[in-house]
Amino acid sequence: MYIFVPFAESTCGIEQFRCNNGKCIPNKWRCDRESDCADGSDEAPGLCMNVCNHFTFRCDNGEQCLPRSWICDGDPDCRDGSDELECSKQKSYS
The missing domain is CATH 4.10.400.10 (Low-density Lipoprotein Receptor)
Structure with a gap:
């Protein structure tokens, strides 16, 4: 039996980024100029200013x-x- 808790804090793995809305995405998707979090938190200017990626x-x-x-x-x-x-x-x- 599973219990669904709608707004529970999620725990992301070591290779993941936790969006402000709790969704986990791969770290490589953070600051890639494409919003992968529904709330856009993976592309926030303060977060991405000094993050380097392949671009x-x-x-x-x-x-x-x-x-x-x-x-x-x-x-x-x-x-x-x-x-x-x-x-x-x-x-x-x-």
Whole structure:
């Protein structure tokens, strides 16, 4: 026999993110620019500001994550300038 409790707190696994509404989603879905939580909590600006994923570049100082399109664009966006390092190597191969 199962008892359904409509608003019970859910416990998510170690590889999961718990949405504000209690739903568990895979960690890799958090901050992927697609809302997977019905309440949008997996894409909240404060949560996603410094989260890196396969769409982003992590600055060498580890403090920032930027869109990959900002790498080697002639404008240093990382505080440490690491998004503009070694650009001549990258451009010579493209």
